[in-house]
Amino acid sequence: MREFLAGERAAWVDRNSKVTAPLDAVYELVAAGGKRIRPAFCVSGYLAAGGDADDTRIVDAAIALELLHACALIHDDVVDESAQRRGAPTAHVRYEAEHAARQWHGPSWRFGEAVAILAGDLALVYSDRFMSGISAELDRLWAELRAELIFGQYMDVRAAAELATDPELSRWIAVLKSGHYTIHRPLAVGAVVAGRPDLAGAFEEYGVSVGQAFQLRDDLIDVFGDAETTGKPAGLDLERHKMTLLMALATQRDPRVHELVTAPQPDLAEIRTVFQEQGIRDEIEAAIGRLVEQGCDALDRAPLAPRWRDELAAMARQVAYRDR
DSSP: OHHHHHHHHHHHHHHOTTOOHHHHHHHHHHHTOOOOHHHHHHHHHHHHTTOOTTOTHHHHHHHHHHHHHHHHHHHHHHHHTOOEETTEEOHHHHHHHHHHHHTOSSOHHHHHHHHHHHHHHHHHHHHHHHHTTSOHHHHHHHHHHHHHHHHHHHHHHHHHHHTOOOHHHHHHHHIIIIIIIIIIHHHHHHHHHTTOGGGHHHHHHHHHHHHHHHHHHHHHHHHHOOHHHHSSOTTHHHHTTOOOHHHHHHHHHOTHHHHHHHSSSOOHHHHHHHHHHTTHHHHHHHHHHHHHHHHHHHHHTSSOOHHHHHHHHHHHHHHHSOOO
């Protein structure tokens, strides 16, 4: 990815040295690291399905998934008005600051958001470039994956606007945004590239369960996480009144949570205290454990080599019990 993006930058600088801001925003996000969860599941799904390790198509597919994720993160930061990502200023914040420093015409915040939106669009274009032409079946799966991501993002925004605390709605959003997008579809992409679309059912069952565990961990990290470890401030979802799966389940457990979460300025310290005192955090940890177990049970019924069952089970635990 870095070589490709550096090559693109060099080619565009030859045309006009002022044109590179959207590309630089994508490059900097990619170069900053990240968990690379989606490429990892894509490659693992491919190898678990018996794919040839020398087939470079799977590398292209993995890169496409990570660039799609770059698109989603850059756009998500604009939607959520997030100031920090991976320990650095988000794209729209960085280019807002550049506009202000150069004393250019117009609102600096609008320029910053414009650059970020264009950068996200560019990442999407590049992701399509890497995924295109591998197979017609993969083209259909890729279109479905991208559509699911967009609808999941929209429902996330709408649920926050409505202050909806419906656990089933929050679970459905988590399935779209994490179960399918983060785990199930990347595994399915790998299986299709390997010529084993028959594994789709098992990978979906595993991905939906482990994806919900992933989302619950993400929600817990937002409430209890450490900014130095995560690279972003704690409580951002609370500030945006996001009706996460965690908050929906907690509201069902203790009505006081609804009042705390829907307050104009949610009190993170008080929410942490309620979660601890009422055993909500422990309940969510237990739910994460059950979801991981369900996902691993799906692997036991799949036609996979034992070593790949073990590998995917280990990956499930890794994403469900991470600290960032």
